Amino acid sequence: MDSTKNAVGGKKMSAKVKGYLILFALVFVSWLIFKILTPDNFGSPENMLSYFQASLIASAGAVGFYFVLVMGMFDFSIGAAIILASIIGCKLAASMGLGYMGLIGGCLIAGAIIGILNGVFYIKLRIPSMIVTTGLALIYEATANIIAGGVEQTLPSDLRMFGQMPGNLILALLTFAAAYFILNYTKIGTYTYAIGSNEFIAKNMGINVNKYKILAFVISGIFFGIMSILTISYGSSMVAVTGMASMSRNFIPTMGCFFGVAFKKYGMPIQAIILGEFMINIIFYGFVALGAPTAIQDVITGFALLIIITLTTKINKGEIVK
């Protein structure tokens, strides 16, 4: 029995290494395919740095969304939250003249409030999180539209420190470190996995499940607030949309988060999210370099990501997947 467990211990070490190897191999293969297809205008070291910087934006949100996803909940209001938080941050920074304090404070507080609303509505209404957040997304979109007054909100050029190196990198690294810390060095991380594993037992262990579910949405909201800072700083402006048009912004952070869940068994969810988002960006920019029509890009990207997640997710035989 001891030897088995020693073997298990050894396996655990190699699992993490294996996880990294798979992720770096995926990044390399993605790069290689497009480098072969379009060698001149894709994949130089400068280009790769640019793709990586772009991927930091979604990664910052995805590492927060991971807490919600692992608990077995979902959020369809990601795009609407980013638009609303960006517009509030931009308004406070520019129109109200609060500068970086307005940008950072506005985005973070807006994100936190959105997280509280998502969590409280989900708990109080006792209906699936997907439905709650879809309904709330419409409200967030409308709110953003009212605040923006139908006008595109532009962040002044002197407030775009987080849209370029090293500001974006520093903010993203601090964000990743915070997510890693919360997940591994606080009770929140333990309870996140406990609730995701068996909510009933977690409740019987004295864990205030509802409180921690709301907290997961709040953490997620704050991290989407950080993503909003990076988004508006990088893109310089934000337009409020309606009719669920914000949903298109859900895709990239959600896919990155799926990488985190898929690589949870390798013990490296945060790292997987970061590298997963990087790979997604490589694929996107690869298609742009190829000049492929958007519809084709979407179809191939969708399939490519499904295949990658399928191949990298270690589902045991007989394990039920929902």
Add this chain to the structure above:
Amino acid sequence: MSEIRLQVQNLCKSFGITKAVQNVSFNINKGEVHALIGENGSGKSTLTNMLTGIYTIGSGKFILDGKEVHPKNQVEANLEGISIIVQELGTLSGLTVAENIFLGHEDQFVKHGIKNREAINRKANELLQQYGFKHIKAEHQIDEYNFEDRKLVEIVKATYFHPKIVVIDETTTALSQEGREELYKHMDRIRKEGNTVIFISHDLPEILDKSDTITIMRDGVYIDTVKSADVTEDDLKRLMVGREVTGDYYRPDYGEKVSDEVVLSVRNVSVPNVLEDVSFDLHKGEILGFGGLSESGMHEIGKAIFGASYDRTGTVTLADGTEINDIPTAIKHSIAYTSKDRDNESIIMNQSIGDNITLPSLDDLAGKCKLLSDKKLSDFANKFAAQMSVKMQNIDQFVSDLSGGNKQKVVLARWIGKDSDILVLDSPTRGIDIKVKQDIYQLMDTMRKHNKSIIMISEELMELIGMCDRIIIMKDGKLNGELPRSRDLDENLLISKMV
């Protein structure tokens, strides 16, 4: 005179119109193993679930060492000095061993909101060493360990803080002999420390052997408290059921010739790391038993026959030449299977009793145009629920509301309703009370006489000896001997081939 540890006073609990516990009062002493027995649905688990904070107290009181306690959850119960080891898996996937042991009690390792992972792992490893579970590592994910080891982790979790009362709720049925011995050792230690074990089990010889005092409950009502030394197994049966348990407990016949007609042939079946080159035949009207230690591979036999094993090689063939490689083919060809892991593999918890019973028979019950009649489905479910004496409000009640034994009855009712010709029953009487056990044995005997063939997989050696025409013993994934039905068979002979 022994000192009283826990006074149960006028305790009541209802679920809807069902009165699960009715005005129960009795005392439990310090330094004793106090067994709580009764048929399924007698209220034992409801009572201990109230004591451990899993259910809220309906009315009445628990007085622990002179002080009233009413914990709202297990952590509060732990703080009062009460803990529980549950029947099914009580550890959480996704967490480490250490995180599971201290779940809900992490604050001792948290300073300024930061969890000291090294300290929590160090403390957990110390405990695991003390308990002699050196092969379990605190920092490893709990998912890396099997059911048995995870139960050992639960023992540590429930007892490391020297609680005044440890509730052990039908845990032994889930353990192999080795695991049981480990648990008994710790029960004895708790008793010697002057603390108390409340021990729930349906295994009456085990109850008589391991407990000092026994309280009997029936239909949610307190019946009696007796000293183990003063009663026999038959006395306990009478107290539990409310009348003499008459007639033959197991099938009475010996020397009957089993038909030569083979209905199912298993050849060279292997499942990686579980089964190795297993071959045998099942005859018409035969009860073929499989025994062994929990990890001997015997439980996989059932899955392999039912087409539920992954990576199986070899063949499972019916008399007409049909090969069984998947579950739909097995069901279509009249094979039924009940899993040992009832809650996860046999029962759909959040569906009604009716839905659970009718599920595999929907095709048979469908009328013209494949439409289903509510009345027909209800009649069918009611008939077989009644045949199995399921204690329920009606067939629309959710299975999740039922006691463990009643859930098992629903599983059996499903396959009896399907009228299958070959039944693979893995631990069919696990967690089932004495009266229903007897009913199941009689049902199996009747089925056998009606030329149904049964494979009975069980860790209860006496029921294998009492019910089977042949017993195959498994060891390390291989067949390790076959014993024909005989009055001379005893447990020791089987055990000698198991270990």
